[in-house]
Amino acid sequence: MTQASAAWPNGISVPLTTPFKADETVDTEALAAQVVRLAKAGVGIVLLGTNGEASHLSPAERFLVIQTGRKALDDNGFADRPLLAGTGGGSAATTIGITIEAKKAGATHAIVIIPGYFSFAMGRDRAAVVAFFKKVMDESPLPVMIYNFPGAAAGIDLNSDELIELSNHPNCFGAKLTCAMIGKGQRLAAHTQSKDYLAKHGQYLQSVSASGAFQVLPGFSESLVPALLARHTGCITGTGNVFPKTMQKLYTTALKGLAGDQTALAEAMILQDRVARSDYIIVKAGIQGTKHALDHFVQKGLGGYARLPLGPVSPDVVKMVEEDLKEDWEYECSL
Helix, strand or coil, rough: CCCCCCEEEEEEECCCCCEEEECEEEEHHHHHHHHHHHCCCCCEEEEECCCCCCCCCCCCHHHHHHHHHHHHHHHCCCCCEEEEEECCCHHHHHHHHHHHHHHHHHCEEEECCCCCCCCCHCCCCCHHHHHHHHHHHHCCCCCCCEEEEEHHHHCCCCCHHHHHHHHCCCCCEEEECCCHHHHHHHHHHHHHHHHHHHHHHHHHHHEECCCCCCCECCCCCHHHHHHHHHHEEEECCHHHHHHHHHHHHHHHHHHHHHHHCHHHHHHHHHHHHHHHHHHHHHHHHHHHHHHHHHHHHHHHCCCCCCCCCCCCCCHHHHHHHHCCCHHHHHHHHHH
């Protein structure tokens, strides 16, 4: 099993969907196949995020998903790869317990979202929001990434002051910002890339982050090039479930372009146009549509079913996915 010291890299990471069989049990064979496929493409593996339907899984199933992902990596030549797992629960105590179990199952890093059930109360109590994350970070056996996704947290949205405060915690290594606010990420990145911050936290970051950088990651690949310009360190993109090579190509080309290669920058801008389109289609298609895209383009059964209350994929979404993503899939296959 990979040691917990495996460091999280800059670049593209993908929050995998969790494939279910028709009876809604976890399809571990399909999950393992997708983990290996994405690892071969060179992207980071994220399990039990929003795309992974973590809130639909029991504690035992969460353990099984992480264990399956870790074994797939270890058995296929990727034992040195870190594994980021979503461990958010309905309370700080529950989240800490899930994180402890995630480490036992083979996760090396945790990503935590604020519970949204009591947003009508705690959403107004900003001190309680910050206190939740601090308590989790205090007691987590894994380095913690903040997951800021208002859409999945009943509208609770961390601002840059709160993110900067939390970034100073000795067990925080990054933030995923699925709030589509690049300026917020730039303020956070400017703080965490400052000389003063690195003097205090640099040694810790070198142990948990491969580049020695605090990870600032947008949750959408549609804005990757402008995000990189704004000091972000990569992105976590659900669209990478279907197009991991395209995402890697965009990232590496954009880095060359932003380093001064004008030809690469022009290529990256054209590719960003493609990714912005495909990312939006995947967002509209939702989890069910993403799973259908995997089944249709990659391998039947790789996406599988979603769990209720997520219903079956609609005919309109099937048509949109199969027609509107066809060209992007052909490009993916060319890489």
